[in-house]
Amino acid sequence: MTDDRPHDAPLDPAESLRLIRAQQERARSATEPDGRLLYLAWGVAWLVGYLSLWTSARQGADGQPASWAFAVFGGAIVSAVAFTIVHSVSRTAGTRGVSARTGMLYGWSWMLGFVALAAVLGGLARAGASEEVMSLASNALACVVVGLLYLGGAAAFQDTRLFVLGVWILLVAAVATFAGLPLTYLVMALLGGGGFLVMAGTEHLLRVRRRRLAADAGPTGRGATTEVADA
Secondary structure (H helix, E strand, O other), X not given: OOOOOXXXXXXXXXXXXXXXXXXXXXXXXXXXXXXHHHHHHHHHHHHHHHXXXXXXXXXXXXXXXXXXXXXXXXXXXXXXXXXXXXXXXXXXOOOOOHHHHHHHHHHHHHHHHHHHXXXXXXXXXXXXXXXXXXXXXXXXXXXXXXXXXXXHHHHHHOOHHHHHHHHHHHHXXXXXXXXXXXXXXXXXXXXXXXXXXXXXXXXXXXXXXXXXXXXOOOOOOOOOHHHHXXX
């Protein structure tokens, strides 16, 4: 008598490989920082913060942003930094070994980077730097800190898109500095903040695509398995 129970039938190699890769993808997604959320947080922070500075500077008689604009900008950046630290640390809280250590160090690197930035700017102000120099330096150095942190994150998490964004932010720093005030603020808002938002949308579309490929893989997973792993 033949036992034709489907649950007793062994999985073919293609199906086994598909299941293994799907489990690996789910584990990676659950224990690494969600790029969509980080990109969105920084995109909103830069767009709101720098547009506030640009709008205020255009309205001011001396071409300098008002105190309320600096308060909005500072609050937006501090919120983005705090979110990055909390999100990166919490996503790796349940892991062990290299992954947990990588996420923890990457999260705290953001705080250390901006603490150092604040100290450098304080030193420039104490040395008698003009308001224009302080404004240009604060924006350019913030971009350099963020860009380099994204390059480091790309190496740590093996994420090419993160590397591209880091390079883009460094280029924005150069362009914004040469643009001069108050145009610097608009460049930072549109090219910097806009770049983050574009990356957030791109990351979301790629994740949707990966989920659809996994769902359409079928019982054997032929043809879609490689695509899901490489996406």
